[in-house]
Amino acid sequence: MTWSYLPHTAEDRQEMLAAIGVKETMDLFADIPEQIRLRRGLNLPGPLSEPELAAHFAKLAAANANLAEYACFLGAGAYDHHIPSTVDHVLRRSEFYTAYTQYQPEISQGYLQALWEYQSMICALTGMPVANASMYDGATAMTEAAILACGATNRREILVARSVHPHYRSVLATYARDFDYDVKEIAFADGATSASELAALAGRSTAAVIVQNPNFFGSVEDLAGLVAATHAVGALFITVAEPTALGVLEAPGKLGSDMVVGEGQPLGLALAFGGPYLGFFAASAKLMRKMPGRIVGQTVDKDGKRGFVLTLQAREQHIRREKANSNICSNEALCALAISVYLATMGKEGFAEVSRQCLQKAHYAYDRIVAAGAAQPVFAAPFFQEFAVRPGKPIAEINASLLEQKIIGGLDLEEFYPELAGCMLLCVTEKRTKAEIDALAAGLEALL
Amino acid sequence: MKIPAELLYSKDHEWVKVEDGRAVVGITDFAQDQLGDVVFVEVPEAGAELGVGDGLTTIESVKAVSDVYSPLGGKIAQVNEELGDAPQLINEDPYGKGWIAVLEIADAAELKGLLTAEEYKKFLSEEA
Amino acid sequence: MNQPLLFELGKPGRKAFDLPACDVPEKKGLLPETCLRSEKAALPEVSQLELMRHYTQLSNRNFGVDTGFYPLGSCTMKYNPKINEDVARYNGLALLHPLQPAASVQGALAIIYAVEEALAEIAGMAAVTMQPAAGAHGELTGLKLIRAYHRDRGDFGRIKVIVPDSAHGTNPASVTMCGMEVLEIKSEPDGSIDLEALKAAVGSDTAALMLTNPSTLGLFESRIEAIAEIVHEAGGLLYYDGANANAIMGIVRPGDMGFDVVHFNLHKTFATPHGGGGPGSGPIGVKECLRPFLPNPRIEKLEGKYTFGCSEKSIGKVHSFYGNFGVIVRAYAYILAMGGAGLRQASEDAVLNANYCKKLLSKDYDSPFDRFCMHECILTSKKQKNNGIHTLDIAKRLLDYGYHPPTIYFPLIVEEALMIEPTETESKETMDGFISAMQQIAREALENPGLVLTAPQHTVVSRLDEAQAARKPVVRWEP
Known part of the structure; x- marks a missing residue:
């Protein structure tokens, strides 16, 4: 049996085993106790050749109602x-999609620049001075913003509009529970967040107020008024922005938001049955060093030439470990690339x-x-x-x-x-x- | 590695300079060298009351982060605001312009728990 | 030459896309004036050709697995099969709205269900969720399940998670994100668990032990059964960090080692692209006792039809919808292409390749562990240190030879570490080329250290000033 993804011939394996000084590959696994080893083959379908694979997936695809036809x-x-067609043509370039995170900047300048341009465009859309290089999706971006707010204000109460996407509220609840954060919902009236309800709930223990705009019902919120009520109690205001709407709606940063997060899927990502999508995350300059996720910064090389690096890494898990402001490591870089191409194309x-x-x-x-x-x-x-x-x-x-x-x-x-x-x-x-x-x-x- | 004779030291690599019941605090030359290029110092809040071993500040370098613990108990009388804009002062002049805070010493007896320059030098060689 | 920024290209009035004209009668005043944008977002204005050249130039300034050898330890940079990219783009898989009625997405649900089943078999677990979007997200989800399990039993005091000091940084960070406390224990010098330290650490407050096996040092923890017994005896559960699962497919299963939860990184072990840092997918498998707590919704199969189910004891959602479906599709294609025997062969070859590199490099480089490694090996720059050469310098010099360097300075418990993971998809010739470059660098370190210290010479930029970047962050373009 041979597999095209495995290059070794029988002779290769023999030569390598001889170089190592063992008889067979299983000698290398001597550290694994016999009694816990799997003593049978894995019970899995396959192997399938490439044409068989293509046919199998075509059949599975045909069992779905897809939006080219509906x-x-x-x-x-x-x-x-x-x-736009440009998006997938760039995504298909394997110098991008087969790369790892840009920890060796000298051979990752292309991706670093693209991500820096992505950050710049997210800042332009949201009206915020800082954006990171992406979160998993809108729901986790919003949740991490709420956690950041609790840390930054040293308060434990999160007020979230009931008109925020139900999945986002569900993810927030999942995360908040283990922190013992107190999550309360702000009711809606006539499809929009009730300002009087916000005023009644918000207080000196409120860390953050979260409002989606346009909200889950598509309604446009009166952000300026809600921001004022939030800041009056010293809480941070988090806007969950639907990004396409930012073509006509005022940038939330200009209306006083402390953080602007949201789902990047509408900006050129395939629907793909729910993912991979991208959470964008933008914040005020004051919160920059508390932000989760990777951030690309501009700098110079030894000869003074412009270049880009991952920066402010001391915030992150690989350095700060249990004291990191988030556990996020992998992000949605390729989706960020797609969004850059989308925004630049449009x-x-x-x-x-x-x-x-x-x-x-x-x-x-x-x-x-x-x-x-x-x-x-x-x-x-x-x-x-x-x-x-x-x-x-x-x-x-x-x-x-x-x-x-x-x-x-x-x-x-x-x-x-x-x-x-x-x-x-x-x-x-x-x-x-x-x-x-x-x-x-x-x-x-x-x-x- | 500079270890000025007139200062006191902690095993967490902070130095203390006592002046009129107050203590100027910073990190040692050894500590800054270990950290590498300092890129950010969280400037502490003046007025805060600290006990021995409480977190005074956090210093970030490109690839590391280090908590600085208060070598003495007391109230923070003054902080080095300049570090906010110029964190590299910690690398360039750890015993001078790179000072972090001034504490009002609450209990002078705590000074006895610190090391002299000689003792710190010995401590460093044992650590290595 | 710098590649200009997007914002430095083009001019006002240029565009790269023709949008159809609006074909409905238009109205004014649909939104209150106060909500409207005062100025358009400062997006680029470039032609389509300018745009494509820009990204083509950028791609030329980037290194991927398709460019060259990428032996990045702990990251499993294996080849990303091209057919997987194609099938994931089929209209019937890419053009699906996640909230379509279940009856209209039976093929998509069948894929998620099949991958769950396959991963359960590979892991030796009872149930799998595909919702987490990355390995760290899987860790977080797994720990939340463990917490929910203890809580459900009225065992509220279990909030400590034991993590060895050799662990990936995500482990302790995930514990904190779960509102639990990290109890770090020192490893033996070879990265294995110090059983006495573990015995001393466990107690009535132990929620779990998180472990990577093979460890982050690339060595298999032989005493895993004893470790599992200590933790289980104390009432804790065992979490398996699947970052290194590429060593064990079809050979040994985390479930059979005694683990209760496992996460896999589909972007490592199952050949989906790393994408330059993501998207990944971090499904987790669990033993029966944790099934009720899995995130909602669950995909169920009833009389050949797939439906959504939900559990009342669920921890709730950790991601919108069902996770990174597009990544799941690619992993399914990989599993099907390989089959059970193929996955096992992949692990065998991965281990063979790592030992081959270790053996041939251990003359010129310090090889701290004198035993067979699993899918990755650790060397250090100890022998080069006397000439002032550090691991970073060796890594940078490798760039000049056209190789992506190994992982450096990890695990933290090995000084000046270089961690090499060739993966099974690399040929002997490729590894021989890399080995000879490494040997050449070892010679340079002796004879011409300046060359190594000033590397790289042949990249589009030289070493970058990271201190400046972090002191005065410039994180966006400003007009």
Whole structure:
């Protein structure tokens, strides 16, 4: 039996064993006690040749409804946007994707520069002075921001808007529990975070207030007001930003956010059934040395030439061990590269245009559906690319019917919000055409 | 390796200079050499009360991080703000411009627990 | 020559993508004026060709496994099969929304389920979750499971995790992230556990012992059964750091060694690309007693159909959705390509290669452990030290010879360490080339140390000023 990923011939192995001075490879495993060894072969499928592999995966792929064939009106934290061809062409360059972390900067200048440019673009979008080179995803980025806030303020209470993505709140709860942090939810009113509820909850023990914008329902929050109420009690304000919206919405940094985090998937990453995605993480200059994750910095070499290195490493686990501000090691570097290529490809004007089209198309869809009486409005807050409606039939039934028409319908909000039973969260990005939106509206009308 | 004769030393490689009931504190030449290029010093907060062995500050170099423990108990009377902008002072002038803080000595008896320059020199050679 | 920054290229008005025109009637005033952006984000304005040249130039200034030998210890830089990249991009796998109805993603769920089963078999565990996004994330998840397990039994005092001083930095950091305390124990000089120290450390406050086996020194911990017994007797559980699992596939299983939780790094052992630091995937396998605490949702198979299940005792979610699916797909392709016998052969060859390098280099370099290593070996620069040459200098000189250096200065308990992990995908000729470069550097260290001390000479930049970078951080472009 031979495998193409294993280069040794029988002669190679013999020569190497002779050089080492043993008879067979298993002699090298002498340290493993006999009684714990596996005395049978692994019970696994395979081996498959390359054509067999391709065929096997083609069959598995065919068992899924993919978005090349279905029009997707599902958002809720993962978004179907146009991805320019440039992105994958860069990702396919194996000098990037087969590399490890840039601990040898002299032979990693390409990646370091790309990550530094990524950090720069995240700063430009969020209006913050510092960004790291990525976290696992939006949920963990938000959670680590909350932990940072508790450390920086020496307080233990975290206020998180109930309109923050339910998965993010779930991850926060998982992490917070073992720290004994006190997590409280801020209620929403008419689809947006209630300022009066925030004012009532926030106090001198509050470390952080976390608000998503646009929030899980797509509503645009009044950040400035919420930031003021947060700072009034000496807490830090964390914005979970939906990045595409930053083409039209004011940069959260300009509105006083202390940290801006979020899910980078909408910026050129394939939906890929939930990952790999990327958590972006930006902060104020004051918090820079407390940030988790890798950071690329600019410097010079011995001859004064510009170069880039991983910097502020003394924060990280490989140096600070149990005192590190996070345990993160691997990040989502390749996704950061993809996002850089996406943002540079869309460019200053193109990115703003994507954002504008999402806003326009979502409102066209909303008007079309509500005007026809296919569903009732749920909230009155202004929204970006997602909105909730109440169609008057069970959501699962509607979605099953839409699926037959090659449409992936909205999210059944009851799954995460029992109080919103019967409501559906729809998402319309720039990728949806007028014809697709009209088909969705017609599909909903037909079920009336 | 410089070990000025007039100073007192701790086994954690801090030096202490006693002046009118106050103690100027820094890290020794040996300590800065071990750390390498210092890149960041968390400037302590003036007014804080410390006991012997409490964390005074943290010093970061490119590839290491080191906690500095207070060699004496007392209140922090003064801190070296300059280190915030110029952490390299610790490398360049550990016994001078690289001082970290001035403590109001709470209990002069604690000075007896420190090493003289001779004793510190001996301690270093034993460590090596 | 510097490669210009993206922001130094192009000019206002240039673009690299043509977006379709908006085909719906447009309206004004959809959002309150106060929410609107006052100025557009300062993104680049470049043509598509400028953009592609920029990234092609950058890629030329970067070294990957496809560029050359990458014997980075503890990182398992094996070859990343190209077919895996292709299948992960199939529309039916890449273009799936994570919240689509389960009925519309049966193929995707089948993959996650199959990889869970395969990893459970390789690890000797009862159940696996694919949710953690990286090894450290797996550690965190595993420790949370352990904590939940003790808590569920009303055993609230178990908050100490024993970690040997030879461990990866992520181990103690993960313990802290779980709100638990690290109890560090000294290892024997060869990295093995000091049984007496362990016996003294365990007690009614012991939550777990975290261990890498083979250890971070590349040596197998032979007394693992005794270690497991000490920890279990004391009421603690055993956590297996799978960073070094490439040595043991099909030969010995963490579950059979006595471990209760294991994480694998798919980006090490299962040939998915490191991606320049990520994305990875850090699935964990657990014994039956920990199954109820696994993150939600669980993927279940009922009468040939896959559905989502959830457990009430679950620790909750550790990641959005189901983890790094695209990485999981690649790992599945690797497992299928190799099969059980292939994975075993991979581990055998990995160990063979490491011992070959160790043997041939131990004349010129200090080799502190006189026994067979597993998939990686440790050398030191002790012999070169007299000439003022340190491990860092040897690493930098290797760059001039076109090799990625080994891991340096780790594990911390070995002074001036060089840790070499060739992996099984490297040929004898490649290793012979590397060995001869290392021998040449050892000669240079004797005859012309200046050459080694000023290396690298042939890279696009020379040694960089890391102190300046950290003292006055410049972490973004400013116009």
